[in-house]
Amino acid sequence: METRKVAFYTLGCKLNFSETSAIGRQFEEYGFEKVAFEDAADIYVINTCSVTDHADRKCRKVVKEALKHNPEAFVTIVGCYAQLKPQEIAEIPGVHAVLGAAEKFRLVETLAGFEKPVAGPGRVYASPISEATEFHAAHSYGDRTRTFLKVQDGCDYSCSFCTIPLARGHSRSDSVQSVVERVEKLAATGVKEIVLTGVNLGDFGLQGPERERRENFYDLVQALDEVEGINRFRISSCEPNLLSDEIIRFVAQSKRFAPHFHIPLQSGSNKVLGLMRRRYRRELYQERVRLIKEVMPHACIGVDVIVGFPGETEADFLDTYQFLNELDVSYLHVFPYSERANTLAPTLPGRVQDRTRHERTTQLRSLSEKKKRFFYEQHVGQEAEVLFEDDVTNGQMEGFTPNYIRVTAKYDPLLVGELKRLRLTAVTSQNLMEAEELGIEVFQH
Numbered sequence: 001m002e003t004r005k006v007a008f009y010t011l012g013c014k015l016n017f018s019e020t021s022a023i024g025r026q027f028e029e030y031g032f033e034k035v036a037f038e039d040a041a042d043i044y045v046i047n048t049c050s051v052t053d054h055a056d057r058k059c060r061k062v063v064k065e066a067l068k069h070n071p072e073a074f075v076t077i078v079g080c081y082a083q084l085k086p087q088e089i090a091e092i093p094g095v096h097a098v099l100g101a102a103e104k105f106r107l108v109e110t111l112a113g114f115e116k117p118v119a120g121p122g123r124v125y126a127s128p129i130s131e132a133t134e135f136h137a138a139h140s141y142g143d144r145t146r147t148f149l150k151v152q153d154g155c156d157y158s159c160s161f162c163t164i165p166l167a168r169g170h171s172r173s174d175s176v177q178s179v180v181e182r183v184e185k186l187a188a189t190g191v192k193e194i195v196l197t198g199v200n201l202g203d204f205g206l207q208g209p210e211r212e213r214r215e216n217f218y219d220l221v222q223a224l225d226e227v228e229g230i231n232r233f234r235i236s237s238c239e240p241n242l243l244s245d246e247i248i249r250f251v252a253q254s255k256r257f258a259p260h261f262h263i264p265l266q267s268g269s270n271k272v273l274g275l276m277r278r279r280y281r282r283e284l285y286q287e288r289v290r291l292i293k294e295v296m297p298h299a300c301i302g303v304d305v306i307v308g309f310p311g312e313t314e315a316d317f318l319d320t321y322q323f324l325n326e327l328d329v330s331y332l333h334v335f336p337y338s339e340r341a342n343t344l345a346p347t348l349p350g351r352v353q354d355r356t357r358h359e360r361t362t363q364l365r366s367l368s369e370k371k372k373r374f375f376y377e378q379h380v381g382q383e384a385e386v387l388f389e390d391d392v393t394n395g396q397m398e399g400f401t402p403n404y405i406r407v408t409a410k411y412d413p414l415l416v417g418e419l420k421r422l423r424l425t426a427v428t429s430q431n432l433m434e435a436e437e438l439g440i441e442v443f444q445h
Contacts, residue, residue: 004114006032007041007069009062012049014236015138015197016079018148020047022138023078023107030108040070043114045107048079048089050163050340055081060092067094074114075122078104080167084341086126100126101168105136132169133209137182145389145399145417147191148236151179151220152198157239160277160344161306161337164199171203176215176223187229192419193258193387195234196220202242218247225254231419232387232402237262237304240288241280248288252295258402259299261292262333266306268323269316275348276309282323293328300375300404301329305364308337308357311350317360325367330375330404332368336361369431376405376427383423386435388415398432408432 006027010020023045024034035041044066048059063075076097077089083100090098096116103110103125110125117123138150154169155162174182183194198204204217217238224233233256238247240263251257263285267273270281292299303324307317324332336357339346379401386407388399397411401424408428409415422435 003031003033004043005035005039005041006043006045007035007037007039007066008045008047009037009066010047011058011062012047012051012079014148014195015150015199016047016049018138018140018150018197019104020045021140022136023104026108037066038069041073042070043074043076045076045078048077048081050080050084050167056088059089063092063094074116076107076111078107080164083126083129083167084163086124090121090124095122097122098124098126101129101132102127129166129169133172135172135174135207137174137178139182139186141186141189141191145387146193146195147186148195148197149179149182149186150197152201152204155200156203157200157279158277160275160348161309161340163340163343166342168199170211171200171206172211173204173206175207176220179220180223180227183224183227183230187227191230192417193232193234194230195236197236200239201236202238217242218244218250221247221250221257225256230256232256232258234258234260235262237264239264239279240285243288245291248291249295258404259296260402260404261299262302262304263288264304266304267309267312267316268320269312272309272312272316272320275311277344286327289327289329298379298403302331302333303329304333304335306335306337307360307364308352310337310345310348310352312352313350321363321367324364329371331372332364334361334364334368372431373427376431376433379405379424379433380426381424383421383438385419385421387419388417390416406432407435409435
């Protein structure tokens with residue numbers, strides 16, 4: 001019997017990426033051949049997201065593209081959007097199965113022979129989110145130089161704009177011992193950098209059927225710093241109220257944790273933070289940034305910001321702009337607010353017009369480019385260890401320093417997946433850094 005081919009497409013975050021990779025390995029264990037999306041697969045698995053705007057449109061477009069490559073393919077949808085709107089997705093032409101949060105890690109067993117429905121919409125396998133109580137370990141491997149390691153899932157917070165608790169369930173985690181064992185196995189395969197991922201990463205430690213708090217994120221960070229064979233650990237994102245002083249100070253003197261923090265802010269206006277139901281105010285955020293820069297002046301700090309939230313006046317936005325302008329951070333991820341069903345935010349007064357949302361987004365993205373360039377320019381002339389990726393464009397390859405500076409260099413196959421100590425020489429017009437070997441050869445951009 002001919003080996004059946006499966007292809008994957010991931011929308012959304014690093015956590016989704018790690019889970020797609022884990023599901024892909026399950027298929028391979030069952031004897032399927034994993035192929036590229038454009039390689040006319042027999043089965044397509046599309047892992048969806050509900051955080052970014054236009055989830056429905058994006059899902060439909062990927063389904064359409066999959067069927068262009070093989071009109072006879074079996075198409076399966078998983079992920080956050082699949083949990084939130086399974087019936088709606090099942091009606092999309094060409095979708096044969098939709099699996100929710102509790103079912104996606106049993107995809108191969110659930111769908112067995114991957115037989116298409118005789119007629120009508122795709123089949124739905126989606127339990128209520130209350131049944132998504134297990135923690136399913138996942139990591140990416142072989143897809144990129146860095147490995148994304150899932151250590152936590154779900155969220156117990158109730159931010160007024162967010163559907164993630166509805167899509168992923170309550171907060172739950174792996175154990176420190178289990179994570180360490182998984183990292184040791186990854187180290188044995190030659191992985192050099194691991195990015196710790198989760199929905200609410202700083203809430204790590206809730207374990208077992210009763211979700212008891214047996215450990216915390218600081219315990220995990222301390223334990224991982226002792227694991228031999230991994231050059232770098234990177235914390236993907238951590239809520240400011242959970243990024244404690246002890247974690248910051250530990251990273252500052254650690255052997256393996258990169259001086260890079262991505263800390264969601266969402267708004268620099270305390271009024272808007274209250275409307276968002278965030279668990280901190282801007283003064284706490286400011287204090288976190290101050291401490292990081294005090295103990296790690298070279299640290300990179302990324303910020304998530306939502307603009308155009310209901311009730312955000314022009315004065316509130318200018319308050320956010322000024323706050324960010326004066327804050328010693330390195331780059332911004334800016335999102336225009338978008339309405340989500342079954343959240344509180346759309347019921348709030350003071351809706352901001354779409355045009356205004358996009359104008360504010362443009363202003364903050366421009367500020368982000370200025371901040372990134374300024375951060376990069378502070379490092380011209382310094383030495384840094386760069387881990388190169390395997391992506392090559394126009395004869396150039398790129399890699400990252402520990403503090404997340406993106407470096408460009410002339411392609412050299414010997415550098416792919418390798419750490420190389422270089423001197424940072426200049427910032428390009430695309431906000432990349434050029435580098436040269438120490439006293440030997442200049443990498444031309």
